[in-house]
Amino acid sequence: MKTTSKAVNRPNSTILKSVTKPGRYAGGEYGQIIKDKSRVKARFAFCFPDTYEIGMSNLGVRLLYGALNQHPDIWCERVYDPWVDMQEQMKLHDLPLVALESGDPLEVFDFVAFTLQYEMSYTNVLNMLELAGIPLRTRDRAEDDPLIIGGGPCAFNPEPVADFFDLFNIGEGENMLPAIVELYIRMKDAGTYTRASFLHEAARTIPGVYVPSLYEVSYNADGTVHAYTPIYDDIPKRVTKQIIRDLDKVYFPDRVVMPYIETVHDRIMLEVYRGCIRGCRFCQAGMIYRPVREKTPDVLNEQAKCLFDSTGYEEMSLTSLSISDYTQLDGLCDRLLSWTDENMVSLSLPSLRV
Ligand code: SF4
Structure with missing residues (x-):
């Protein structure tokens, strides 16, 4: 995890007054989860690559935000794609993309995860990474850059965006995402963590994890995928989607974050x-x-x-x-x-x- 060199990250009140719907960026909503960052072992930025009003209406974000935060060692925070007027202000004042709860920039997080709900949001993913100052491509990221995760329905066809994600979780995330972060914490605690060893271990031991850099992908003449071939023998040849079998027993959030501005689904x-x-x-x-x-x-x-x-x-x-x-x-x-x-x-x- 990196530390940030910037003294101020959140947009100040002057900037907030200059953009439409400042409530998109203020945070502080009833129901948000605040933890002491010095007491958690992993920080997780849950990014919805679209505006606040759309992301706050997403059921999956509500479920996974709660599922991750019930773990005492994990602090999950929310991040949305700023509207163009705020993006201009951020560039003008050299402000990075921050999480709503802490106001910390994404570069200090251990994980930055995107839910891929529709392909039209792919350019927003790249935009958010750029605003956060995180290298776009996996191969350009350093050891202490956040690990970038992709999930959601579009992760079932990960290849078009495989260069930008360190790993994908294929299927339902209530159990899989905490398992990924727990592995990270265990390896950090044991002193065995490196970026490469973690990705290998996640692909090897956690069903549903697809690490694109650990597979060679060959293509047919028409551009469709011919085969995925793992580069290590202990990596599964086929990644199996994960599902929750008994929905009565799956984690259920007993409270949700209440937006202060109108959202698409406010109910x-x-x-x-x-x-x-x-x-x-x-x-x-x-x-x-x-x-x-x-x-x-x-x-x-x-x-x-x-x-x-x-x-x-x-x-x-x-x-x-x-x-x-x-x-x-x-x-x-x-x-x-x-x-x-x-x-x-x-x-x-x-x-x-x-
Ligand atoms: S498969 Fe089900 S969800 Fe999809 S269009 Fe048909 S009825 Fe609707």
Whole structure:
């Protein structure tokens, strides 16, 4: 981990007043997690390569932010791509990209992870790395630069952006990301850490980890991938996506960060199930989130009450790929309506398939 030479990193109030929506950059929201950085062993910057309003609406960020922060040795913070007016100010005043919680620049973090939700965000990833002063390509990074992780749905096809990521986590991250950071902490504690040895050990021992620099990729004449060949015998030939089998038992955040400005989805997102029973051939989500795994109505009802108590939101969205395919929808709605009506909480059922 590096230290920063800059005395001031956060934009000051004069800069904040000169840009649209300063609330994107101020931090300090209710529900944010602050830790003593001198007492944690690994710092993790969770980057959403798009604006604050879009990133704060992402369910995966909410889940993984909480899952990482429940570990006492890990501090996970949030980072979003600044809008162009703030980017101009940052360049003008020589300010680096910082995490919202601590205001520290990304270069001091152990891990900088990007969730790749759509390919249109790839240029934003590069923009954020550039604003952070982190070398864009893996091969140009030094021993003490942060390790750059890619995850999310686009990580299932990592090759177009493989030069920019030290490792990818393929599949669901609630267990995999803490396992990656725990390995890092163990190797640091044991004095066996080097960047190369960590990447090798992660690829060798943690299912779902793909380290592009440890594979030779050959191509067919039409540009499609012919084969991935590991350069070491102890690296898996095929990286298997990781899934959480029992969603009732997976980590669930009992509170979320509450934005002070309007975001795209500013409500409770109650994740009902993952996967989809349909097999529409054009649909990436229907393929990569297989198999279907449902939460039970009793667990969902308790989680919904918990989120209502901790946030006070007046709207709750039952989140899934196709909510009308949830096999216990009637029972779930009956349980929820028994207390949401009197508390003036409205239920919304997006992604209805009729
Ligand atoms: S129903 Fe919707 S989510 Fe499911 S496979 Fe079809 S398009 Fe995808």
